Every structure is written in structure tokens, then in C-alpha cells.
Amino acid sequence: MDTTPAPLPAAHAVDAVIVGAGLSGLYQLHQLRELGLTTAVFEAGDDIGGTWYWNRYPGARCDVESMSYSYSFSPELDQEWEWSERYASQPEILRYIHHVADRFDLRRDVTLSTRVTRAAYDEDRHVWQVSTDTGRTITARFIVMASGCMSVPKDPGIPGADSFTGAIYYTARWPREEVSFTGKRVAVIGTGCSGVQAIPVIAEEAAALAVFQRTPAYALPAHNRPLRGTETAELKARYPEFRRAQRLSRGGTVFEPPTRSALEVGVAERTATYETAWGSGLLSGLLRTYTDILTDEKANETVAEFVRSKIRSIVTDPATAELLSPRTFPFATKRPCLDTGYYATYNQPHVTLVDLRTTPIETITPRGIRTSEGEHALDAIVFATGFDALTGSQLAIDIVGKGGVTLREKWADGPRHHLGLVSAGFPNLFTVLGPLSPSVLTNIAVSLEQQVEWITDCIAHLRRNGLTEIDAAPAAEADWTAQVAEIAARTLYPAAASWYTGANIPGKPRGFLVYAGGLDRYRGECDAAARSGYSGFVLS
Numbered sequence: 001m002d003t004t005p006a007p008l009p010a011a012h013a014v015d016a017v018i019v020g021a022g023l024s025g026l027y028q029l030h031q032l033r034e035l036g037l038t039t040a041v042f043e044a045g046d047d048i049g050g051t052w053y054w055n056r057y058p059g060a061r062c063d064v065e066s067m068s069y070s071y072s073f074s075p076e077l078d079q080e081w082e083w084s085e086r087y088a089s090q091p092e093i094l095r096y097i098h099h100v101a102d103r104f105d106l107r108r109d110v111t112l113s114t115r116v117t118r119a120a121y122d123e124d125r126h127v128w129q130v131s132t133d134t135g136r137t138i139t140a141r142f143i144v145m146a147s148g149c150m151s152v153p154k155d156p157g158i159p160g161a162d163s164f165t166g167a168i169y170y171t172a173r174w175p176r177e178e179v180s181f182t183g184k185r186v187a188v189i190g191t192g193c194s195g196v197q198a199i200p201v202i203a204e205e206a207a208a209l210a211v212f213q214r215t216p217a218y219a220l221p222a223h224n225r226p227l228r229g230t231e232t233a234e235l236k237a238r239y240p241e242f243r244r245a246q247r248l249s250r251g252g253t254v255f256e257p258p259t260r261s262a263l264e265v266g267v268a269e270r271t272a273t274y275e276t277a278w279g280s281g282l283l284s285g286l287l288r289t290y291t292d293i294l295t296d297e298k299a300n301e302t303v304a305e306f307v308r309s310k311i312r313s314i315v316t317d318p319a320t321a322e323l324l325s326p327r328t329f330p331f332a333t334k335r336p337c338l339d340t341g342y343y344a345t346y347n348q349p350h351v352t353l354v355d356l357r358t359t360p361i362e363t364i365t366p367r368g369i370r371t372s373e374g375e376h377a378l379d380a381i382v383f384a385t386g387f388d389a390l391t392g393s394q395l396a397i398d399i400v401g402k403g404g405v406t407l408r409e410k411w412a413d414g415p416r417h418h419l420g421l422v423s424a425g426f427p428n429l430f431t432v433l434g435p436l437s438p439s440v441l442t443n444i445a446v447s448l449e450q451q452v453e454w455i456t457d458c459i460a461h462l463r464r465n466g467l468t469e470i471d472a473a474p475a476a477e478a479d480w481t482a483q484v485a486e487i488a489a490r491t492l493y494p495a496a497a498s499w500y501t502g503a504n505i506p507g508k509p510r511g512f513l514v515y516a517g518g519l520d521r522y523r524g525e526c527d528a529a530a531r532s533g534y535s536g537f538v539l540s
């Protein structure tokens, strides 16, 4: 039998199309190039950077430490790049991404300002026909969806926005031009991580700031600061070892796992432990104090109450402090926020908190926002209202698989995706940081490298063995989908109506969208599948 892959037509054909030129897409491009594949990357933005291109709102900053949240594939890159702050700001991360793109000559395969609109599988030729909004069509054997886990902004669904005569901004689509709020009456709608980061910075400029809050967040102090040369030099001296530890870790960051339950220690000891974690400035500092914070309601409530006590100690008005105190979902079942001066912002006389639980928004008017209590006159409205996370960016594309079945049809009741990498019936279409993988529960810089490398090895395996197609086996996919749900059910995560479960998007099927078993275990599953000749997949 001739096992040579069918040659692709030369015109408008590449070996692989990558959707998105953020951190995932750029690394995937680098890897596939090393493998000798011709690759085309399509990026909707007019520059590279993905999340860090779009989310340029005031205060935007990473909540993972910069020396951890960066590529690890190049020891030289690790040594030459200097991060200036413990937590890098959006402009600095974007500069880093540009540096990487230039250093590895990645830009020449990226087509900007071009959105992939459709991808249809040609079963006879085992290739995908990819179409873009610029009228381009291109054929590729492989597609990698590196289109982001939070790249489709949610429609806030508030009536009247079109009638507003002031300025409207979305944190997730912030303009490139300088935005000045000086002397303006500004509203921010939404108090997730984007709102929590933007609010203190907008408050510095605005004449008046009204924050419209539906659900308060748990926000933890970042204790951000400039990095000292001595500490970066110290980490750089052991970067290879540090990177190895990150790769083997549960969440892509290195820490000593807790050994005791929060309920087996006395109040004084527990509070002291929480104080230390609060002072650490680490997003998961509190989460890592005890073994059962995410599995036992009572244990969780001890942390939740500790955070509330901190809010009460910072916010001088007790009624405002209470409104800012989360009480409707367990700690960390929505991603906690890492803040700089968030709660203290509410002590400023020009900042007000509008509680949408008691006074919901009725409509946006030409002059401002009308709640059940009256109208707030405004010059600008900032929507920090979140994303159609994890599945949104894939379902935004008209993806047509085997037998003419669309991904939208297949995922109508929720995503099914073997190892979060390939969905049965959609062969040779891989996803990075998508649903049913560890993605957003980990340091995504580490997760994306793991998935990109797995995909690259898989494509190398296919080519080495003269194979043209990899698909997920339906039974393995069903097992994996069930396993993701079972692991989540052992935690408190499903207790929150969060974007982790699809609950923030009206009509989106509910289900825990992320693999919560840990990156280490996930890596083991992926490696085991590859080692056994891609068990759980069908190769042909």
C-alpha cells in the first residue's frame, strides 16, 4: 500500500493554518516551521499579540508573575529578556511578544486584519478549505485553533446603548489611541478581573466614577513592584531548573502543596496563615494554604470570611464594604482578581458603587444609565462585562466537519473534545487552550507550550508514518468529556454561576468547561496517548 500523503495543490495551499497570532499561535508557528511545514497564520487584529493586543484597558496587567508567565522554549530568550515588574503590564507583555516575533522571524507568515470565517473539511482530499473575511480561501491539511480562550467579548445585552451620546468603551476592545477621562463622569459596568484592574486607574482621572456592580469579586492585593536586578539574575541563574519544575507542576507555577485541612487547625493559626498568603501577593496564595479550600464548603468559607474581613478593614463605609463582599459563591470558584488599590478606591469621595442587585439597570439613555432608582448622567461608559469564554472563538467560525456536520451542531449541548485537543468528526483540527483542557485554571504560558508541543509531535508522527488524518475516537471523547465533568463535580467550582460553566452567556449550555485535574495529570494523559500510538484517536 502506498502510504505517501496525497500532495496538496501548490496554489493557495499550505500544510497548516493557524487561527490567531497571540502567544499560542506564534509558538505553534515556530514549532511547525521547525518541523518543515508551510504555515499561514490569520489574525483578526491589525497587529500580533492576541489577548495582550486587545485588552489594553487602563491597568491591564498579568496576574501571574512575569518571570513565570513567559515562553520557556528558548533558554536564550529566557536570559536576554528583562522584565521590569513583578507583574507585567499589558504594554510590556505586548513588547515581549513583539520581541519574540522579531527574534524568531515569525511575522512573515502572519496575515493581519484577517478573520477566519469558515473552515470546511474535504473528506476526499483530507484537507480543510479555509475562508476569510477578506475573501481569501486557502487549503490546509491541518488547522490549529489558537484563537484564544477569552477573545470573544460578551454582548452585555443592556438596551439603549446605541442611543448614548457619550463615549462607549469595552475593556476587551480598548482603542489604541489615548483615552482621557480627565474631568469626565464615567461609569464602569462589571466587577470581574478586568473591571477590578481598570477601576482604580480610571478613578485617578475621572471627575466622578460610578461602578455598576452585579456580583462582587474576591480581589487580592498584587503587591506589584519593580523587579530588582539581583532577583532576576538569581532566577535566571536557575531558569532551566525553574522551567522544568513549572512544566511538571499542577498549575504551571511552582509551590509547596498544602498538606492539612483548613478545618484541622485552630482559628489563630489559620488566620496567621491567611495573613501570610494575603501578604504574598500571589493569585493562588490563599488557595494553596490548605488542601480542602476548593472541595469543602466549610473550609472555603474560612477563606471567604477572611477576605471579607480585609474588605471591611479597607473600605471605610460599612455599607459599601458589605456590598463589595462576595457572599453568593465560594472563594475561587470564579477566578479571583489580583488588584492594586481596588477596595481603597471606594474611599474616594468621587467614587460611588451602584448595587445592581437592588437597583438594576433599566436602560442606557442618551444621557447616561437609568436604574430602577433614577438616571446617572455620564460622559463615558466602560463595559468590563466579560467574554464568551473557551468555546466562543471556535463557534464564531463556521466549522464544517465530516458528513457536513458543523461544530455548532455538535457542541449544541456543550463541547465534546478528546483531551481538549480534537473533536470527533473534525479531523486534523487541533485546539490550544480550548474547552475541556486545563487552560484557564493554569498558568496558560505553560499550558499552551504543552499543547502546542503535543500537536507538533502528533503532526510529526503522522508525517513520519505516511498518515494523513487524525480524528478523535467517539468513545474516548465521551469518556474524556465525562471525566472532565466528574473531576469538576468533586470540587466547589460548579457552585458558581461563572464563565467557567457558561453561565455568563444567556442560552449557553451549562457545564464545567475546564479540566480541573491539574496540568501535571493532563500532561501525563496526553503523553500516554501519544506513547501508545495515539490511543483514543483514529489515525489513517
Ligand code: N01
Residues within 6 Å of the ligand: 061, 062, 063, 064, 150, 156, 157, 158, 189, 190, 191, 192, 193, 194, 195, 197, 212, 213, 214, 215, 335, 338, 356, 384, 385, 386, 387, 440, 499, 504
Ligand atoms: O470578565 P468577568 P472579566 N450588567 O466575566 C458583569 C481574565 N482576566 O473580563 O458576575 C451588569 O469575570 C459580571 O457580573 P456577574 C480572568 O481569567 C485576567 O472581568 O455576571 N453587569 C461581572 O462582574 C478573568 O476571570 C486578567 O453578575 C454585567 C463582570 O461584568 C477573565 O479574564 C485581567 C453584565 C464580568 O466579569 C474574565 O474577566 C482581566 C450586565 N449585563 C481578566 N454582564 C489578568 O490579570 C456582565 N456583567 C491576566
